[in-house]
Amino acid sequence: xxxxxxxxxQALAAGLARAIAHEAGTGRDYAFMEFCGGHTHTLSRYGIxxxxxxxxxxxxxPGCPVCVxxxxxxxxxxxxxxxxxxxxxxxxxxxxxxxxxDGLSLLxxxxxxxxxxxxxxxxxxxxxxxxxxxxxxxxxxIGFETTTPPTALVLRExxxxxxxxxxxxxxxxxxxxxxxxxxxxxxxxxxxxVQIDGFVGPAxxxxxxxxxxxxxxxxxxxxxxxxAGFEPLDVMQAILMLLRQVNTGRAVVENEFTRAVTRDGxxxxxxxxxxxxxxxxxxxxxxxxxxxxxxxxxxxxxxAWDAEAKFDLGYTPVPDNKACxxxxxxxxxxxxxxxxxxxxxxxxxxxMGSCMVSSEGACAAHYTYGRFRDLPLRASDTATPAxxxxx
Amino acid sequence: MxxxxxxxxRPLDLRTGRVGLAFGAGGRAMAQxxxxxxxxxxxxDYLGRGDDGAxxxxxxxxxxxxxxxxxHVVSPLFFPGGDxxxxxxHGTVNDLAVMGARPLYLAASFILEEGFPLxxxxxxxxxxxAAARTAGVLVVTGDTKVVEQGKGDGVFITTTGVGALPAxxxxxxxxxxxxxxxLVSGRLGxxxxxxMAQRESLAFESEIVSDSAAxxxxxxxxxxxVPADAIRVLRDPTRGGLASTLNEIAAQSGxxxxxxxxxxxxxPPVRAACELLGLDPLCVANEGQLVALCAPEHADALLAAMxxxxxxxxxxxIGTATSDPQHFVQIRTGVGGWRMVDxxxxxxxxxxx
Numbered sequence: 001x002x003x004x005x006x007x008x009x010q011a012l013a014a015g016l017a018r019a020i021a022h023e024a025g026t027g028r029d030y031a032f033m034e035f036c037g038g039h040t041h042t043l044s045r046y047g048i049x050x051x052x053x054x055x056x057x058x059x060x061x062p063g064c065p066v067c068v069x070x071x072x073x074x075x076x077x078x079x080x081x082x083x084x085x086x087x088x089x090x091x092x093x094x095x096x097x098x099x100x101x102d103g104l105s106l107l108x109x110x111x112x113x114x115x116x117x118x119x120x121x122x123x124x125x126x127x128x129x130x131x132x133x134x135x136x137x138x139x140x141x142i143g144f145e146t147t148t149p150p151t152a153l154v155l156r157e158x159x160x161x162x163x164x165x166x167x168x169x170x171x172x173x174x175x176x177x178x179x180x181x182x183x184x185x186x187x188x189x190x191x192x193x194v195q196i197d198g199f200v201g202p203a204x205x206x207x208x209x210x211x212x213x214x215x216x217x218x219x220x221x222x223x224x225x226x227x228a229g230f231e232p233l234d235v236m237q238a239i240l241m242l243l244r245q246v247n248t249g250r251a252v253v254e255n256e257f258t259r260a261v262t263r264d265g266x267x268x269x270x271x272x273x274x275x276x277x278x279x280x281x282x283x284x285x286x287x288x289x290x291x292x293x294x295x296x297x298x299x300x301x302x303x304a305w306d307a308e309a310k311f312d313l314g315y316t317p318v319p320d321n322k323a324c325x326x327x328x329x330x331x332x333x334x335x336x337x338x339x340x341x342x343x344x345x346x347x348x349x350x351x352m353g354s355c356m357v358s359s360e361g362a363c364a365a366h367y368t369y370g371r372f373r374d375l376p377l378r379a380s381d382t383a384t385p386a387x388x389x390x391x
Numbered sequence: 392m393x394x395x396x397x398x399x400x401r402p403l404d405l406r407t408g409r410v411g412l413a414f415g416a417g418g419r420a421m422a423q424x425x426x427x428x429x430x431x432x433x434x435x436d437y438l439g440r441g442d443d444g445a446x447x448x449x450x451x452x453x454x455x456x457x458x459x460x461x462x463h464v465v466s467p468l469f470f471p472g473g474d475x476x477x478x479x480x481h482g483t484v485n486d487l488a489v490m491g492a493r494p495l496y497l498a499a500s501f502i503l504e505e506g507f508p509l510x511x512x513x514x515x516x517x518x519x520x521a522a523a524r525t526a527g528v529l530v531v532t533g534d535t536k537v538v539e540q541g542k543g544d545g546v547f548i549t550t551t552g553v554g555a556l557p558a559x560x561x562x563x564x565x566x567x568x569x570x571x572x573x574l575v576s577g578r579l580g581x582x583x584x585x586x587m588a589q590r591e592s593l594a595f596e597s598e599i600v601s602d603s604a605a606x607x608x609x610x611x612x613x614x615x616x617v618p619a620d621a622i623r624v625l626r627d628p629t630r631g632g633l634a635s636t637l638n639e640i641a642a643q644s645g646x647x648x649x650x651x652x653x654x655x656x657x658x659p660p661v662r663a664a665c666e667l668l669g670l671d672p673l674c675v676a677n678e679g680q681l682v683a684l685c686a687p688e689h690a691d692a693l694l695a696a697m698x699x700x701x702x703x704x705x706x707x708x709i710g711t712a713t714s715d716p717q718h719f720v721q722i723r724t725g726v727g728g729w730r731m732v733d734x735x736x737x738x739x740x741x742x743x744x
Contacts, residue, residue: 004666009726010653044730046726046728047726048728049728050728051726051728097737120668232724347736348737368736369731370731372717372719372721372729
């Protein structure tokens with residue numbers, strides 16, 4: 001496949017691995033955070049850890065939209081779907097399995113009789129509302145800046161058509177606020193902060209917001225940011241660029257993903273989002289607490305399509321399971337195997353925390369693709385000792 | 392000649408008629424459905440006797456019987472490359488074939504929904520009959536039930552099959568040993584993506600067609616090529632795809648596996664569709680593919696036999712069974728790293744972004 005195979009070439013990967021090893025061979029350790037769940041997925045899915053030197057550590061960031069969604073927001077959707085038989089609640093596939101209160105998830109609520117449906121796009125949800133005029137179609141919208149413009153588009157379309165049976169529960173969150181929370185933990189909680197030498201910046205998010213919003217982090221906190229695509233060679237190239245910045249004492253925003261990202265981003269999408277949404281004064285994130293101006297709500301002009309107003313939905317915060325380390329993992333303070341529940345009671349079949357749900361979640365990615373690394377080497381490694389340093 | 396048959400008010404209207412509750416009530420309407428549709432399509436002496444069961448000849452000396460059953464609830468009922476009818480034959484024929492058996496007879500049980508168009512039912516039954524003819528099996532007995540409208544999904548079909556297992560053949564999930572070679576018969580994920588594209592109305596530039604096919608001919612070709620004992624395990628990687636099938640075998644046999652991603656055949660349209668939806672082709676269902684684990688010294692001969700058969704033209708050697716107490720299936724990725732190929736967990740759900 002053109003434009004994909006080129007970014008998965010084994011010979012190029014080997015060349016990049018050599019360059020990374022050379023650049024990282026300074027006698028010190030490096031720690032980079034990949035903000036996006038998509039990058040976490042790529043690192044695990046392609047076994048990139050095998051191609052990185054042991055002195056370089058990748059830390060999972062809070063950029064998986066399913067992982068940062070607090071239990072209380074899922075509860076809100078489940079309560080609505082179970083209490084109102086006229087409601088068809090639709091959302092993206094990943095949201096369906098997020099554990100909520102009372103042992104429920106949206107998928108389990110469906111088994112209890114709620115009409116919950118998976119959609120591939122916001123347009124599907126809007127089309128469903130047109131097809132089912134006698135029902136109330138509620139779209140449970142989640143995601144960072146990538147998925148926000150499509151939600152804005154259907155809200156504007158619903159308003160234009162006067163489609164009274166469509167509404168949205170808006171959970172859209174903002175990337176810069178989450179990066180700020182990692183660099184400046186709320187309440188100055190310094191011991192909880194994690195040492196990070198630089199960030200692999202989001203790909204899809206940046207196609208919308210551009211690279212400019214990260215410039216403040218680079219200059220104020222002296223943290224290099226390299227925006228990278230989701231292909232394995234993109235991520236490896238970004239790691240090399242970060243190493244070069246650190247080794248030369250630079251801290252700027254660089255763009256590896258020039259085929260899709262510009263400094264200013266997609267101005268049309270930004271204008272659309274600004275027309276429909278405004279910042280919420282505060283929004284609770286799983287693992288990061290309540291952060292000001294970190295999420296969006298639907299503007300008053302679109303209140304008729306705001307499910308929170310339409311169905312008078314109140315938000316009740318719900319604490320995470322005490323043994324669940326999702327919060328610390330989302331801040332990069334702990335890794336999946338530091339959690340007692342990982343791989344025992346918490347598995348992809350029985351997720352206790354949100355990080356085990358989406359394939360972009362740190363725990364699900366490590367469980368599904370990487371848990372063999374926690375155990376002795378592969379049989380073939382013992383047969384060929386030369387490979388041992390890559391395991 | 393009169394269109395009115397003896398004992399019937401009028402023949403079944405297979406063009407515009409619909410399934411009525413009476414078709415499952417055990418009375419004249421049901422007899423008419425069986426006679427005019429099922430018995431005609433599946434015509435053979437055993438079924439033609441119209442008894443509650445079929446009396447069948449015993450297998451040959453030294454042979455054993457293998458029996459398997461499978462319920463089919465696919466939606467949509469018709470998809471590129473097949474329909475629920477042919478699928479219901481292939482599913483059970485393949486379950487018997489990968490046990491090493493020569494499939495002989497099928498029983499077919501239909502659960503029909505009231506109001507279902509008879510024309511569609513006739514298409515499904517004709518397709519079943521054609522699939523059975525191609526696979527060389529007879530539908531010798533069956534059952535029909537009708538559920539009220541809204542309580543079914545058009546048509547559900549359960550097929551139960553009986554096959555004869557020749558002496559010396561004993562493939563089983565627990566027989567893989569470290570060092571055995573893993574082969575697949577062809578491109579993975581075609582069936583699952585064909586269904587998904589149809590179900591979600593996804594239009595791709597090139598249509599993805601289900602690989603649904605009966606594998607018994609291919610299996611016979613494999614047994615003709617190598618000593619029966621060299622074939623340790625045969626499986627058809629249906630739901631859960633190659634990933635679940637190999638994990639199942641690894642757990643049953645107490646081995647691990649190491650695969651080479653570059654050697655696993657996946658067609659460009661399936662790869663593209665999986666990329667688009669965030670799915671792993673190794674977890675997508677197949678209905679006409681076969682996984683074989685065999686003794687290493689016979690791997691080349693078995694691969695050549697696969698490739699010589701029309702259903703195995705794109706067969707590939709994809710990996711090796713290893714000694715691993717954790718029974719992990721690992722894969723060398725296209726960029727040269729390693730990862731696990733885990734069981735499919737729940738249903739594969741598309742990623743959000």
